[in-house]
Amino acid sequence: MPHNMRGWAEQFKHVHHRIYGTARRIERLFTSITRPPGPIVGLTVTKAVLLPILTYSLPWTRFSEWKLERLESAIAAPMRRCLGLPAKTSTAAVLYEIGIPRLFVLREWLLMKEAGRSAQIREDMEEQEEEGAEYCRTIAQEIREIGRKWGVLPTQDLEQAYRVRASEAWMQCTRGKKLREVKTTMGPAFYILHETKPQVCLRARLRQDVANNAVSLNRRGLLETTQCQRCGHYEDDREHLLLYCPRFADLRETVVRELRALCPPVELTLPLLLADESVYPNVKVTKRRAMALCHSLDITGRFLLNIHRRNPI
Numbered sequence: 001m002p003h004n005m006r007g008w009a010e011q012f013k014h015v016h017h018r019i020y021g022t023a024r025r026i027e028r029l030f031t032s033i034t035r036p037p038g039p040i041v042g043l044t045v046t047k048a049v050l051l052p053i054l055t056y057s058l059p060w061t062r063f064s065e066w067k068l069e070r071l072e073s074a075i076a077a078p079m080r081r082c083l084g085l086p087a088k089t090s091t092a093a094v095l096y097e098i099g100i101p102r103l104f105v106l107r108e109w110l111l112m113k114e115a116g117r118s119a120q121i122r123e124d125m126e127e128q129e130e131e132g133a134e135y136c137r138t139i140a141q142e143i144r145e146i147g148r149k150w151g152v153l154p155t156q157d158l159e160q161a162y163r164v165r166a167s168e169a170w171m172q173c174t175r176g177k178k179l180r181e182v183k184t185t186m187g188p189a190f191y192i193l194h195e196t197k198p199q200v201c202l203r204a205r206l207r208q209d210v211a212n213n214a215v216s217l218n219r220r221g222l223l224e225t226t227q228c229q230r231c232g233h234y235e236d237d238r239e240h241l242l243l244y245c246p247r248f249a250d251l252r253e254t255v256v257r258e259l260r261a262l263c264p265p266v267e268l269t270l271p272l273l274l275a276d277e278s279v280y281p282n283v284k285v286t287k288r289r290a291m292a293l294c295h296s297l298d299i300t301g302r303f304l305l306n307i308h309r310r311n312p313i
């Protein structure tokens with residue numbers, strides 16, 4: 001049960017302790033087995049085990065922004081490991097990649113959903129509301145404020161409004177800029193659900209621009225120069241690494257040929273390699289279209305693996 005009678009600080013300690021402890025146990029489990037599980041397992045465990053601990057009490061608690069950020073950080077930890085991302089990768093970006101919004105948006109959505117549900121029950125239960133009336137009134141006030149902000153009533157279909165709010169909050173984040181270039185809408189990214197683990201990890205690093213190319217290493221203070229260590233080009237950014245570096249010309253030739261053989265033919269571009277939302281939309285697609293998208297994803301995934309084998313990215 002949510003501990004309404006305790007102070008918010010104690011409530012936060014309780015929730016954080018449980019989430020942090022469970023996340024650490026999941027992380028230990030992932031590292032102790034011989035073959036660490038793929039991102040889909042991480043995604044399922046995060047959503048089925050970790051998130052419910054929080055959503056159970058989240059609507060009825062008011063945590064400050066930094067406390068919500070600490071909770072976000074604890075929830076993102078196992079998934080960051082599954083995606084093979086560096087420890088410093090933005091928490092909001094890791095969560096958004098798998099379709100979990102900022103926690104304050106999640107809380108607003110849960111409150112609105114709960115309000116919609118109790119609005120139906122309340123008609124015949126109005127007389128039983130004396131106890132804790134003040135607490136209820138405060139929450140009710142908050143729900144009205146959220147309703148005005150979202151432009152919907154709790155009894156209306158909230159799904160669309162929730163997606164819009166989640167995307168807005170994501171677009172306003174100060175970190176995760178690189179991922180925002182390829183992902184703006186809610187839901188787990190297409191490539192996570194359709195690729196093998198090594199391919200997902202490479203793609204995830206490239207999408208967040210934390211791969212081993214010189215520009216990225218230089219930005220993170222790990223290399224003094226931005227020059228390509230393979231061919232001497234002055235700027236080894238993602239585009240150079242994937243589309244122009246002569247070291248991988250033969251691999252590129254093969255992938256271009258395979259993509260052109262698809263029906264309809266596909267061009268090798270940076271958005272395609274980054275599994276950009278404009279190419280792989282973050283909505284349900286028809287089975288036929290999903291098959292076609294999987295083909296090009298598989299071709300570029302093998303290309304990334306081959307580059308990685310020759311020169312770790």
Ligand SMILES: [Zn+2]
Pocket residue numbers: 228229230231232233236240244245246247
């Ligand atoms: Zn080069």
